[in-house]
Amino acid sequence: MKRSHYISDIPAEPGANVRIAGWVENTKEVGRLIFIWVRDRTGVAQLTVKKNSVEPEVLETAKAIGLHDFIAAEGTVPDKITAKVGVEIIPSRIEVLSRADKPLPLDVSGVVESNLDTRLDWRAIDLRNPKQQAVFKVQAKLLEGMQEYLNTHGYLQVFTPCLIGAPSEGGAELFEVKFFDKTAYLRQDPQLHRQLLMVAGFDRIYDLGPNWRAEPSHTPRHLCEHRGCAVELSFIDDEHDVMRVEEELVVNGIKNVVEECQKEIELLGAEVEVPKRPFPELRFPEVYEILESMGKHIPRGEDLDREAEKLLARYVKEKYGHDFFFVNRFPYRVKPFYVMRVDEEPEWARSIDLVYRGLELSSGGQREHRYERIIEQVGDKGMNLENLRWFTEFFRYGAPPHGGFNIGVERLTMAMLGLGNIREAASFPRAPERLLP
RNA sequence: GCCCUGGUAGUAUAGUCCGGUUAGUAUACGGGCCUGUCGAGCCCGUGACCCGGGUUCAAAUCCCGGCCAGGGCGCCA
Numbered sequence: 318m319k320r321s322h323y324i325s326d327i328p329a330e331p332g333a334n335v336r337i338a339g340w341v342e343n344t345k346e347v348g349r350l351i352f353i354w355v356r357d358r359t360g361v362a363q364l365t366v367k368k369n370s371v372e373p374e375v376l377e378t379a380k381a382i383g384l385h386d387f388i389a390a391e392g393t394v395p396d397k398i399t400a401k402v403g404v405e406i407i408p409s410r411i412e413v414l415s416r417a418d419k420p421l422p423l424d425v426s427g428v429v430e431s432n433l434d435t436r437l438d439w440r441a442i443d444l445r446n447p448k449q450q451a452v453f454k455v456q457a458k459l460l461e462g463m464q465e466y467l468n469t470h471g472y473l474q475v476f477t478p479c480l481i482g483a484p485s486e487g488g489a490e491l492f493e494v495k496f497f498d499k500t501a502y503l504r505q506d507p508q509l510h511r512q513l514l515m516v517a518g519f520d521r522i523y524d525l526g527p528n529w530r531a532e533p534s535h536t537p538r539h540l541c542e543h544r545g546c547a548v549e550l551s552f553i554d555d556e557h558d559v560m561r562v563e564e565e566l567v568v569n570g571i572k573n574v575v576e577e578c579q580k581e582i583e584l585l586g587a588e589v590e591v592p593k594r595p596f597p598e599l600r601f602p603e604v605y606e607i608l609e610s611m612g613k614h615i616p617r618g619e620d621l622d623r624e625a626e627k628l629l630a631r632y633v634k635e636k637y638g639h640d641f642f643f644v645n646r647f648p649y650r651v652k653p654f655y656v657m658r659v660d661e662e663p664e665w666a667r668s669i670d671l672v673y674r675g676l677e678l679s680s681g682g683q684r685e686h687r688y689e690r691i692i693e694q695v696g697d698k699g700m701n702l703e704n705l706r707w708f709t710e711f712f713r714y715g716a717p718p719h720g721g722f723n724i725g726v727e728r729l730t731m732a733m734l735g736l737g738n739i740r741e742a743a744s745f746p747r748a749p750e751r752l753l754p
Numbered sequence: 755g756c757c758c759u760g761g762u763a764g765u766a767u768a769g770u771c772c773g774g775u776u777a778g779u780a781u782a783c784g785g786g787c788c789u790g791u792c793g794a795g796c797c798c799g800u801g802a803c804c805c806g807g808g809u810u811c812a813a814a815u816c817c818c819g820g821c822c823a824g825g826g827c828g829c830c831a
Contacts, residue, residue, distance in 0.1 A: 348789035363792075384782080401792050420764045420782045428793055429766045429781045434823055490829075506831085532829055533755065543831060623827070679831065725831030738824095739831095750822070 318389040318412050325359035327404050331396040335406060337362055338389040338414070340445060341382055343426065351379045353411075354402065355388060358450070363400035364390055364408045371408075378411045385417035385425070385445070433738055440745055440754055451581035452741060455574055456730045460525070462573025463546055466566050472521045472548065477510035479503060479527060483704050492531045492541075503529040506723055509708050511549040512655065512684055515719040516711045523548045528723070533749040537738040538676060540727060542747035549721030556657075556667040556683040559720040560643050563671060563681065564596045567641070567724070571733060587734040596641040597633050601648060601665055607632055618664070620651040630675035644670045645682075654694040654705075657683040657720075671722070673732045681722025688712040 321336040339357035346352075351366040366379040382388065392408035399405065422439045423431040425446050436443040443449055467474070480501045484491050491502040507524045514522050524547045531541070550562060572591045574582070582589050599607065604625075608615055611628050615621065621629070621644070633642040646665040649658050656666040667683035685691050691709050695702050702709070727742040740746040745754060 343792080345791050345794070346788095347791045347794075350790055352791055354792080365790080367790095399790065399792090419784095422764060424765050424781065426781095426793075431765055432823075435765070528831070530830070534829065535755090535823095535825090536827085536829095537825080539830070545831065677831065723831065728831055 318391060318410070320357075320389065323359040324355070324357050324362045324404055327362065327394065327406075329394065329398065331394055333394040334391070335394065336389065336391040337406070339387070341384055341386045341388060341417075344382055344384065346380075351376075352400075353379060353382055353388075355390065356445070356447070360404065361402045361447075362404040362406055363402050364392065364406050364411070365395070365400070366408060375408060375411055378413060379408075382411070382413065383417060383419055385421055385442070387414040387417075388412060389414055433740060437740060437746065437751065438754075444744070448584055449741075451578075451584050452730065452734060452736070453744060455578045455581050455585075455734060456726070456742065458574045458577045459570045459730060459733070460546070460726065461577075463566050463570035464523075464525070465573065466569035467523045467548065470521070470562075470565075472523045472550075473519060475514060475519070475522045475524055476526065477504075477507040477514070477524050483707065490530050490532050492529050505530055506545065507547050508721075508723070509655070511547055511721055512719065513708070513711055515549055515551045515684075515686075516714075516716045518551075518717075520552070520717075521548075521550045525726075535749065537740075538728065538731070540739055540743055540746055540748060543728070543739075543743070544726040545723040546726055547721065547723040549719060551717035551719040553683065553718055553720050556645065556669055556720055559681055559683060559722060560598065560645075560669060561595070563643075563669075563679065563722050563724070564592075564594050564641070567671075567673075567678075567729070568592055568594060570729070574733065582734075585734050589733055592639065592641050596643055596671070597637045597639050598643045598645055599629060599633070601644070601646040604629065604644060618648045618650055620648065626672060626677065627675045630672060641671065641673050644672065654698045654700060655684050655691065656694075657685040657690075658694075667720070669722070671724070673729065674735075676728055676732045678728050678732065679722045679724040681720065683718070683720035686712065686716040686718050688716075 318336055320338040324337055327335050337355060337357065339355045342354040342356045342361055344353050349368045353364040355362050355364060366376065368376055389412045390406065390408045391410040392406040395405055395407050421442065423435050423442060425442060427446060480494060480496065481504050482501060484502060491505055494501045494503060506528055511522060511524060526544065527542055528545050529542050548562065553559060568591060571589065575589055575591055602617060605615055605617060608625055608628060611632065613625055613628055615625055633639055646659065647668040649664060649666040652666045652668045656668045659665050659667060669682045670677055671679045685694060691712055695705055727739050730742040731739045736742055740748065
């Protein structure tokens with residue numbers, strides 16, 4: 318039986334003949350009636366089986382239907398719809414496509430809320446819950462809005478390698494992969510290859526793809542595998558050009574969600590609003606003073622810790638009423654070799670983080686494009702130049718001033734929707750103890 | 755990787771401190787009742803103490819180890 322309508326498209330016209338297909342969310346037998354709720358991606362419909370006015374084989378089928386069987390049904394819209402779900406069908410035919418074993422390994426309905434770990438063990442069943450599906454509809458619309466911005470502002474979508482031949486920033490946090498008789502690594506960021514495409518004159522690009530971290534992080538905001546929207550642009554004056562692009566990108570993504578996903582936002586009980594531009598910018602070393610005034614001491618030259626990040630988020634929220642802020646001019650000593658320093662104040666780098674609701678969304682900034690400086694900085698960081706020649710050599714032959722950033726897609730989704738755990742924002746999350754399903 | 759807390763039916767939990775009847779409840783599942791349910795309701799039933807070792811007459815309960823989970827930290831997107 319081929320469906321004629323998605324459930325949300327079923328007309329409220331009495332007598333209309335429709336065919337639907339989906340899975341059974343609930344059943345109830347009361348007196349001479351059997352009710353079966355069928356859900357598809359778009360909504361839920363109630364099949365109302367009247368025992369005394371239906372073909373015997375429909376009755377037999379209806380009686381045997383259990384939770385989460387996949388079924389298809391044909392029937393008519395009644396004169397008066399009494400089902401609270403708003404869509405009701407009097408079936409003339411029910412076809413069981415597939416039976417579900419019972420009992421189910423978790424309660425999808427949400428009456429008894431399963432633990433996240435149990436839900437992830439049974440993720441494909443868990444995702445039948447419209448609330449869980451909503452997260453991914455929102456995420457798709459978020460990316461759609463972001464890509465729409467990038468595509469209409471001259472950014473070329475490119476793919477850069479996931480398998481890399483050498484660690485770029487030390488290496489301890491990279492997954493090793495067998496590559497014939499060599500060792501390869503899964504990238505933790507497409508950073509260096511994006512820079513090489515700037516050297517190539519691509520001017521404006523984005524790479525939407527996976528990144529891996531081999532850190533055994535046990536927190537609600539880390540995944541071993543996450544997606545990044547990594548953007549790089551050339552001929553910038555300084556890192557502020559990068560910030561303006563980043564905030565426009567985020568605003569366009571969220572705007573698209575607000576315009577297209579009201580139903581999902583409501584279902585998730587989230588509060589999403591389009592942020593105002595420009596986003597506030599905090600700078601080192603003033604950041605130390607702000608923290609000092611809030612009773613938090615961080616020695617000059619040290620990086621922010623988690624508490625500092627949260628304090629700054631509170632500071633910005635109170636002072637500017639904003640959920641987003643940039644932190645700029647990080648200490649050079651805590652940043653990698655490729656960052657650009659402020660020429661007149663080499664203690665600080667043109668290095669930016671974007672924080673949303675206290676969660677670090679991205680790192681980025683202006684990159685050093687001057688060959689001699691790059692070589693010097695590789696030395697500063699105590700890195701082996703020979704291992705980086707594959708990258709640095711290109712800069713001998715000219716490079717435009719450039720910069721970029723990489724936004725964590727799951728993190729943005731999580732912060733925007735107020736999810737308690739980033740694993741909710743990945744269909745099949747990878748964590749230190751989770752490689753299946 | 756470190757610190758704290760936890761692991762009890764398919765799912766979610768009470769009981770554990772202070773060891774001792776038949777391990778309680780909700781939901782799911784099976785059966786029954788109910789003439790419109792919509793988290794329906796009522797009755798009956800099936801079903802569980804993470805793994806290994808130790809202490810003890812006796813361990814879900816106390817001790818040790820392991821694995822796993824939740825939260826915090828570190829690392830970062």
